[in-house]
Amino acid sequence: MKELDPHTIRPCLACGGTNAHLESMLPPGRRQEVWRVVCACGQTSQQWSVSQGAAIRAWNRNLAQENGPGFLSKESATPQRNLKR
Numbered sequence: 001m002k003e004l005d006p007h008t009i010r011p012c013l014a015c016g017g018t019n020a021h022l023e024s025m026l027p028p029g030r031r032q033e034v035w036r037v038v039c040a041c042g043q044t045s046q047q048w049s050v051s052q053g054a055a056i057r058a059w060n061r062n063l064a065q066e067n068g069p070g071f072l073s074k075e076s077a078t079p080q081r082n083l084k085r
Contacts, residue, residue: 008056009021009059009060009064010059010060011064012041012064012065013063014039014041014043014063015039015040015043017039017041019039019040020037020038020039020040020059021037022035022052022055022056023036023037023038023044032050034049035049035054036048036058036059037055037058037059044063045058045062045063
């Protein structure tokens with residue numbers, strides 16, 4: 001799946017680095033691992049996700065640069081409409 005591809009993890013908002021990776025753990029009482037993305041600089045989410053894809057989406061939404069290398073900004077990807085008439 002494309003969302004699980006490590007290249008879809010955007011650069012870190014804190015350091016701009018691209019050395020972020022998925023980390024997992026198995027909390028007591030759970031049968032499945034939980035996931036989060038961690039940058040080499042130590043930046044990470046305090047919230048764990050139930051899947052790798054959800055962890056990547058949470059990282060990209062909250063802790064990643066909006067328009068890192070290879071990514072389009074929202075402004076360039078979405079045509080702007082002038083709503084004033």
